Amino acid sequence: MATPLSANEFRSVLKQAGLGIVEHGKWRTHNRNSHGNWGPANGVMIHHTGPYSSEKDMVELCRVGYQDLPGPLCHGVIDRSGTVHLVGYGRTNHAGMGDTDVLLAVIAEKTDLPRDNEADTDGNRHFYGFECINTGSQPWPTVQLDAMARSAAAICRAHGWNEHSVIGHKEWQPGKPDPGGIDMDDFRARVARHLKDGGKPKPDPKPKPKPDPKLKPRPTPKYAAYPGRQFFREGRSSPVIAAMAKRLIAEDCDSYDTPPGPVWNDAHRRSYAAYQIKRGHHGADADGIPGPQTWADLRVPHQAGAAEPTPTTPNQEHDSMPQALADVAERTVATYLQSLLGLMAASSTTDMVSLSAWQAAAVSAIPAALSALKSTLGTVLGRPGTASWLPLKRDPATPKH
The missing domain is CATH 1.10.101 (Muramoyl-pentapeptide Carboxypeptidase; domain 1)
Structure with missing residues (x-):
């Protein structure tokens, strides 16, 4: 048993749970305290409103009531978007008469409630009440169910209660069907999770940054690039x-x-x-x-x-020019020497030791060396990247193999 929260404390614990709040009229002092006691507080009761023409009209009906049942008809109305509308505080006409055995089980926070087969105890003094907008047969939006569970968990946390201090109207008063379509054991499990995680909704995960359409990913090449x-x-x-x-x-x-x-x-x-x-x-x-x-x-x-x-x-297709020039020199010298030795081999033995013979052969071998030089330079200069290194003109007809 506990002393009820003040109106400001009630609002505060709901706000701390991250719930959206709308305050209607002088809700803090709008109550039925002149017709009975408010407290001690023992639990939280969940209802559905029944048929409605609009959510706005239903919130107003819960605030003012009607001829046979004056308002307020609850402390808060939870609409289908999960917003909590505060319409009254103190004793409100929501629970009515119920079963004493159920009240004792709630006070003891028992896991199994007895069957509600009597209406001998005033529930309006013992329970906080939330009317939740639903005809009784509509599907429940997840956001609304979450707000209902977080509201109940917020009050339980303020009083040091666990989820077994939360019941449905149908578990309290014989013949009541609300909240329709909700298994209260499952609902209490929701409350327990919110008591464990602090009651506040988890923030939405940060969205992944969208790729800049201007920065298109480079496509994977189909063929290997020429490496040089x-x-x-x-x-x-x-x-x-x-x-x-x-x-x-x-x-x-x-x-x-x-x-x-x-x-x-x-x-x-x-x-x-x-x-x-x-x-x-x-x-x-x-x-x-x-x-x-x-x-x-x-x-x-x-x-x-x-x-x-x-x-x-x-322009980077070939080796560096020093290497290219080395190749040219190597081929030219090799051709020259090969030609020279061939000429001397064709001479007589005496000629092989004659200085004049060597000189003549050296001169005769020059055309072959120049031919090799021309061929090698043609190959090198016929490829991009070399013309700028040598003062010779590229042969445009040389193919790029």
């Missing part, structure tokens, strides 16, 4: 190379003696050279080192999850 000539070095290991080999085999350009792997080797180079020839390239343009055009034609699949090399721009 410098990528294809002896011993280089990459899933891109293994994927390239599969495409070469599919193109019937298979120079592999064993199943190809991800490590670049001469078998890869020979197979790619076969593909370059298939695509119409010859000579230095079919050297087995992938170029941007044939790479694009081969359509090597993008390797998801593999650390692919950074794609090159056209």
